[in-house]
Amino acid sequence: MLERRRPLAASLAPYGDVLARWAEAADSLAERRWSAAECAASWRRGAPLTDAFPPPLDAADVEDALGAAMEQLARLDAARAPALQRLADAWDAGAVDAAALLPRAAVIGAPATDASGLAPEVVSWLACTTLRPYLDAWLTGARAHLEAQEWTRGVCPFCGAPPGFIDVIEGGHRRLACHFCGGAWTFARLRCPLCDAEGTGPLYRLKAEGADEGYVVSGCRSCRGYLKELDRRERWNGGPPLLEDWATPHLDVVARREGYRKPVSALLDLLAF
Numbered sequence: 001m002l003e004r005r006r007p008l009a010a011s012l013a014p015y016g017d018v019l020a021r022w023a024e025a026a027d028s029l030a031e032r033r034w035s036a037a038e039c040a041a042s043w044r045r046g047a048p049l050t051d052a053f054p055p056p057l058d059a060a061d062v063e064d065a066l067g068a069a070m071e072q073l074a075r076l077d078a079a080r081a082p083a084l085q086r087l088a089d090a091w092d093a094g095a096v097d098a099a100a101l102l103p104r105a106a107v108i109g110a111p112a113t114d115a116s117g118l119a120p121e122v123v124s125w126l127a128c129t130t131l132r133p134y135l136d137a138w139l140t141g142a143r144a145h146l147e148a149q150e151w152t153r154g155v156c157p158f159c160g161a162p163p164g165f166i167d168v169i170e171g172g173h174r175r176l177a178c179h180f181c182g183g184a185w186t187f188a189r190l191r192c193p194l195c196d197a198e199g200t201g202p203l204y205r206l207k208a209e210g211a212d213e214g215y216v217v218s219g220c221r222s223c224r225g226y227l228k229e230l231d232r233r234e235r236w237n238g239g240p241p242l243l244e245d246w247a248t249p250h251l252d253v254v255a256r257r258e259g260y261r262k263p264v265s266a267l268l269d270l271l272a273f
């Protein structure tokens with residue numbers, strides 16, 4: 001990705017630290033054997049799998065991962081240090097725990113937001129970067145069961161997080177990607193995954209041109225949310241959706257300028273606020 005995005009390489013460098021932390025965590029993660037029947041039962045109820053079966057989270061391990069993510073953010077943006085300190089204090093006092101960071105509620109990590117005064121976007125980044133390896137390992141065994149299932153919600157069927165990126169695949173179908181767990185699911189072409197608004201009326205589409213052909217800012221006039229989208233038929237050599245999202249911060253700048261917000265912020269989005 002850095003080869004393809006050479007002019008951005010310096011800006012994208014902090015993500016290398018994130019990926020290194022995830023790789024380190026990968027040794028000691030719990031996995032789970034999921035049966036097709038229990039997945040189907042959960043999805044029929046409209047419930048993501050982690051609602052009934054959240055991953056076991058070792059408080060000390062999560063604390064290390066969260067601490068590293070907070071330190072990185074404080075280094076990049078010193079103005080957030082006091083709020084991050086309040087979050088650390090709330091963690092030590094037991095007011096915020098690992099389970100509070102799971103993407104279950106509409107506002108991810110609400111106790112952390114309340115205790116620290118950090119913006120929800122910041123807390124959702126911290127939650128995502130802390131929990132991704134845990135959720136990914138825990139849910140890997142369930143991925144194959146989704147194919148035959150009907151899941152029409154705009155949240156991840158595996159972990160319940162809002163979508164992070166859109167891939168357009170064969171036949172023009174849309175596949176939403178989850179940054180929290182690495183899951184993906186197909187979604188209606190003409191419905192907003194963030195507010196369920198239907199039809200072409202609310203659609204706001206801004207197509208990138210030139211070197212970024214194939215990338216689109218896909219927004220919704222009803223909820224003012226957006227996701228970036230990549231047409232994989234035009235970009236067969238694109239990277240994983242998470243990296244494609246991270247590596248296109250210039251498109252986020254345009255979307256923000258137009259008054260749109262995305263549901264799961266990346267690190268560079270936070271520094272631009």
Ligand SMILES: [Zn+2]
Pocket residue numbers: 156157158159160161178179180181182183
């Ligand atoms: Zn997920």
Ligand SMILES: [Zn+2]
Pocket residue numbers: 192193194195196197220221222223224225
């Ligand atoms: Zn919407």
